[in-house]
Amino acid sequence: MFTRSIILLFSLLLAKNLLAVEMVTKEQIKGLDEQVQDIKKEVIAISGDLNQLEEKLLYPSNTQVSIFISLEKNTSTPPSAVKIDLDNVNVSHHIYSYKEVEALKIGGVQRIYTGNVKTGKHQLQVSFINKQGNKGKENTFSHQFEKGAKPKLVEIKVSNSGISFKNW
């Protein structure tokens, strides 16, 4: 009785509506998806070769220096922003987004700077800004490293007890 009355009321059903419409088939979607996958593969390969070219052209081994930032496990106060000075020249600064902090917290490593320096000793100065209410507290740390013939990698690790530097 109830079903009958509902059918009487809403008698025109979807099945009828489907007739006049040109449908997009699963095969069409799948076929296009395969082609999108192929072009992604092609562009990723170009990107890889570009990475290598850039490194060779812009940052050759004998002058290359890269600075990385990581977070030690269970660090309770991740930085809000960071400033990097190399030989008293500001080379990089960065304000962290929520997603970036989350990525650092679970083991991601941020490459904050890649540049060129000559061989010999260099002074690195890192300032971390932590937001406390409406104010920002800035802590600055210094580190000296020696650039040799190979690319120089410096890791800055933030932890609850401060920061540590590691030369790679």
Add this chain to the structure above:
Amino acid sequence: MHRQLIRLIIFPVILLNISSAHAAEKTHQGEVEDLFFGEALYHAYQSEYFNAISRLDTELMQYYDLDEQNLSSLYHHIGDAEFSVGDYELYYRMHNRASRAIKAVIEGNVEEVVRNAAGYRLAKIYYQKNQPLNAFHAIEKVKGELPHKLRYEEAFLRAQIFMVNGKFTDAINLLKPIENSEGVKGFAGYNLAVALFQSGKEQQGIAQLNKVGQIKSTDEQVLAIKDKANLVLGFRLLEANKAEKAKQYLDRVRFTGPFSNKALLGSGWAAAAMGKYDRALVPWQILAKRNITDKSVQEVMLGVPYAYGKLDIHGKAAIIYGQSLEAYSVELERVDASIKSIRQGKFLSALVGEELKADKDWLIKLRELPDTPETHYLTQMLASHDFQESLRNYFDLSELQQRMDIWLKELDSYEEIISIRQAYYQPLLPDIEKQFRVLDSKMKLRTQQRNRLDSRLKKILIAPKPDLLATANERVVLQQITGLEDEYKTRGLSDNDPAMARISRLKGLINWNIYTEYDTRLTDAHKHLNQLDEHMNELDKSYRAFVRTRQAATQSYKGYDNTLQQLKIRIKQAQPKVKTLMSRQGYLLEQMAINELEIRRKRLEDFQVKARFALAESYDRATKKQEDEKVQKVENELKEDHE
């Protein structure tokens, strides 16, 4: 109609966390020993899969080019890196390449836990790509230890695969022990109900849905599945003419969740089925005030006046039918405007113009777009998995296009850098080359001299030769004495001659010093050689630095032409492909959107027709009722007069 709805609602097995827009979860345990691997993780954890894959590909390529791979810092992560690249390809919806990468991990020399994790991923790809048999074979190979975080998800996936292969009993056995486990709570229980229904255990299925419908959780996904369980159960009972019970379950569904509109509609039907139209009006009137683009809302606009009609309030029913007719007309105009706007290409530009990145919030961001004709029905369209996937592909293609435009500009600037370097270094290099040759020959000479001294000293150590350590003065004096001795011998002086004896004494004196000071002199000689080595090392460092600088100067502009040209060609070849695919993908999206809107239009037109008939009927009934009342009144008056 109920049957259709129930089929639509219950048929799909619920997938857990298959949305590829989610950021990669933490896959790597422990300290990162390779900074570039850590950098790839950093990108992946932010859903920047293109960057993550590109970085890892570069690292892996460099790693496999090494002779001594065990000295590379990536050596510690090579299994993880190979695995992660497949994982990120999966997130980037490159299923074909991901399958190959994951198969390579499975076939490689990796630990059981890594192989099983890879097997799980592969099975998931096949399952998502609707290849049930391949999924079954892949999951059957997963045996033994699994990563801790996958222990329930693997059982859940295995059960899902069993279900699509018709092995419901096996699925039930797998799902029962994990229905309340972390990460699969709600989903496992719901699918258990589906498996029970599909294996013919109707009553157990109902009991299971009831159980899922009472889960306690604060997780939005779990709450949504809880709502779905109640909704499905409600509709099943409604179909079985158990309206009162059905209403209880339908009323459990939250007012604000994704299933609330359907539940309100169903709750009204349940009340109507019991003949309680006044109670049906409660949920239906709430629903009628919601977003008119929703199917349930459009439908309830006929339900509300229908209920009033059943309550014999035909006048009000007629008024509401009239309002519904007006609302359908407005909505039809909007649908037509949407179709027109989409055909003009505004739909895709509205989506891409918002710079929506493929992060986990992209769906939410899309839903927050301003209401325009082209986006009016967007939320409804996004409910379709095919539409979502096609849209993601469109975004990805748009991103690729932007990247390649930037790369071409960068390659132009690289060419400029190279020409500037060439202009600077080329005139300087011939002179530097000349100086270098002089320095080089001097270096070689000094090195030869040093090596000769070293070799002599080594020989002395084996066979002592004190003469070789005589001072320059001693050598000169000894030479003079030997000269005099020869001269005296030529003159015929005998050895007993006093002059010869004197010569012999002088020789003896010098040899005495040479022989008695031999040890000291040998030690000093070594000391001096070491001092010389220090200077030689310094010289060697400067020499090498000079060689490197000279080489770097040459390499800073030489040997790039081919690479640059090839890259440019490859980018220029890829660009039109991306453009074509974008327009095809865009066309497909537009077609899907238009199709959905056409269906909506037909549906609205049908509702409009029904509303017109019902309106006329309501007017007739209202008029008839008024006339009946008048007749009744006249009869009553006549009766009173007669009395």
